[in-house]
Amino acid sequence: MASAVEEKIKEIITGIVHCEGRALTPTTTWKDLKADSLDLVQVLVQLEETYGIEISDTDAEKLKSFGDLVAYIEGIVAAKAKAG
Amino acid sequence: MDSEFKGKVALVTGGSRGIGRAISRKFASLGADVVIDFFRNRPAAEQTAKEIEALGVRVHIVRANIGDPEKVKLLFDEVKKTFGKLDILVSNAASGVARTAMELDAQGWDWTMNINARALLFCAQEAAKLMEGRGGKIVSISSLGSQLAMGKYVAVGVSKAALEALTRYLAIELAPKNICVNAVAASAVETEALKLYTPEQKKALLWQSTPAGRIVIPEDVAGIVAFLCSDAAFMIRGQTLIVDGGVSIAPVFGLE
Numbered sequence: 001m002a003s004a005v006e007e008k009i010k011e012i013i014t015g016i017v018h019c020e021g022r023a024l025t026p027t028t029t030w031k032d033l034k035a036d037s038l039d040l041v042q043v044l045v046q047l048e049e050t051y052g053i054e055i056s057d058t059d060a061e062k063l064k065s066f067g068d069l070v071a072y073i074e075g076i077v078a079a080k081a082k083a084g
Numbered sequence: 085m086d087s088e089f090k091g092k093v094a095l096v097t098g099g100s101r102g103i104g105r106a107i108s109r110k111f112a113s114l115g116a117d118v119v120i121d122f123f124r125n126r127p128a129a130e131q132t133a134k135e136i137e138a139l140g141v142r143v144h145i146v147r148a149n150i151g152d153p154e155k156v157k158l159l160f161d162e163v164k165k166t167f168g169k170l171d172i173l174v175s176n177a178a179s180g181v182a183r184t185a186m187e188l189d190a191q192g193w194d195w196t197m198n199i200n201a202r203a204l205l206f207c208a209q210e211a212a213k214l215m216e217g218r219g220g221k222i223v224s225i226s227s228l229g230s231q232l233a234m235g236k237y238v239a240v241g242v243s244k245a246a247l248e249a250l251t252r253y254l255a256i257e258l259a260p261k262n263i264c265v266n267a268v269a270a271s272a273v274e275t276e277a278l279k280l281y282t283p284e285q286k287k288a289l290l291w292q293s294t295p296a297g298r299i300v301i302p303e304d305v306a307g308i309v310a311f312l313c314s315d316a317a318f319m320i321r322g323q324t325l326i327v328d329g330g331v332s333i334a335p336v337f338g339l340e
Contacts, residue, residue, distance in 0.1 A: 016191070038181050038195060041124065045149060054147070057124050 005077055006070045012046045013066070026067030051077060088315055090115035093167040095159075097121040097150050097207065098177025100129035103225060103273055106302030107174050108136055108143075110310050117142040119163050121177065123149050142167075150177050151198035153206045160210035170214035172313050175204045175224040175247075180240035188239055200243035201250060208254050212261060219262025221313040224251055225305070226269035226324055228332055244269070248324045255322030266312045266320055271328035273300045296329030 002010070010024050017035045022028070030040060044055050053076055063069045094111040098104040099120035108118050109132075118136055122129035122145060129145045136143045144166045148159040163170055179199040181192035204224050211222060226248050228234075229241035248267055255265040271294075294300075308327050311317055326332055 018189075036181070038179070038192060041179075042191075042195065054126070056126060058127075 003070075003074065005074050008050060009047065009066070009070055009073060012050065013043055016042045016046070024066045026065065026070070028066045029064050047073060051080075053080075087115070089310075089313075092116040092171040093119065093163070093169055094172035094174065094313075095119040095121065095163055095170055095211070096174045096176055097148075097159075097203070098123070099174070100125060100132045100145070103270070103302045103305050104174075104176040105132050106306040107176060107309050108132060109139075110303070110306035111172065111313075112136040112139040112141045112143065114310060115141060116172065117144075117167060119143070119166065120145045121148050121150065121159055123147065123177065149199075150203040150207065151179070151195065153202075156203065156206040156210060160207075160214060164214060169218070170211055171218070171220045173207060173211040173220070173222045174309055175207050175222070177203065178225065178240070180237075180243065182236040183239065184236055185238045193239055196239040197243050197246065200240060201246035204247055204250055204254075208258070208265070212258055212263060215261065215263055220264075222254065222258070222263060222265040223309050223312050224267045225309075226251075226267045228269055228271045228326070228328060230269060230324075231332070251324065252322040259321060264312070264318060264321060266317070266322065267324040268305055268308050268312065269324050269326050269328075270300050270305050271331045273302055273305060293334065294329040294331050295334050298329065300327055300329055 013019070013024065013033075017033050017039045019033055022033060040060070044060055047053070048055055051073060059072065063072055089111060094116045096104050096108045096111070096118065099108040099118070100122040108120050112118050118141060120129055120133060120143065126147065133143045133145050144162070146159050146162045148155045150156055150159065160170075177199065180196040181188065183192060208222055211220065224247055226244045227240065229237045230244035230248050232241070234241065248269070251265055251267040258265055305327055308325055312320065312325065
């Protein structure tokens with residue numbers, strides 16, 4: 001079952017990138033979605049605002065697939081929860 | 085020109101890389117304290133801040149997406165909190181979608197217009213408050229694309245045309261407050277953005293067709309920005325100065 005974070009990220013991506021019916025699976029890449037650099041920046045900005053975080057360009061470059069992104073954000077959310 | 089900038093506070097949006105970095109460095113070298121706004125690249129902002137601090141001025145970096153009016157407010161709150169005033173605003177940050185007019189969607193249009201044109205409006209509103217009673221200078225960075233029709237440049241070109249029009253309106257409206265408002269429009273400038281082209285393409289497109297004999301570099305633009313912020317430029321209002329080595333007025337096939 002999809003986590004709340006996964007659902008939220010899906011909502012953000014589909015609100016910005018024209019997925020044209022393509023399903024988002026853990027292995028779906030930005031390239032698969034035909035997302036351009038502007039789409040990416042907008043997704044990052046919304047994620048940053050939603051979770052109150054800052055995603056560096058260096059980290060962003062490593063997030064090639066939907067699965068990468070979900071794991072990355074879940075990691076941050078978990079760390080924040082732990083830190084209280 | 086040095087002394088007149090000493091003790092002044094300059095905010096440069098998009099001030100960590102490319103043209104913005106050169107402008108930040110220029111003001112620091114003239115003795116002004118500098119606030120560098122950045123958006124995506126914190127390491128670049130920190131690096132530029134370090135270089136500038138070495139020039140003996142105070143520098144502060146702030147992360148803000150200037151396409152968002154709320155973030156613009158926070159940016160200026162930070163300037164006020166840190167330096168208590170603002171003398172110079174350089175609206176330099178830019179973004180944009182590289183699409184043809186037929187491909188451009190509402191999202192790409194809004195994004196580009198908000199960052200390139202609307203940001204100047206809200207930055208100028210906030211800047212004017214921090215310049216109240218003393219006056220100041222506002223310079224925005226435009227591009228030749230405001231007047232030409234270049235491939236896949238429609239969103240940026242239109243946003244820059246809006247920026248230049250807004251520069252004129254602000255110049256008149258803010259003149260009674262002793263605030264000088266102008267713009268600088270450059271042709272292609274040697275920055276990271278040009279990495280999209282191969283060296284051969286750049287040579288053919290830019291160097292060989294520039295009457296001045298070389299491509300415009302960020303320092304060329306920074307020098308003109310500093311001039312427009314100097315007392316010498318007091319009577320220049322609402323203008324867009326073109327810095328292009330003659331590209332925009334050169335005949336396509338040469339004169340011989």
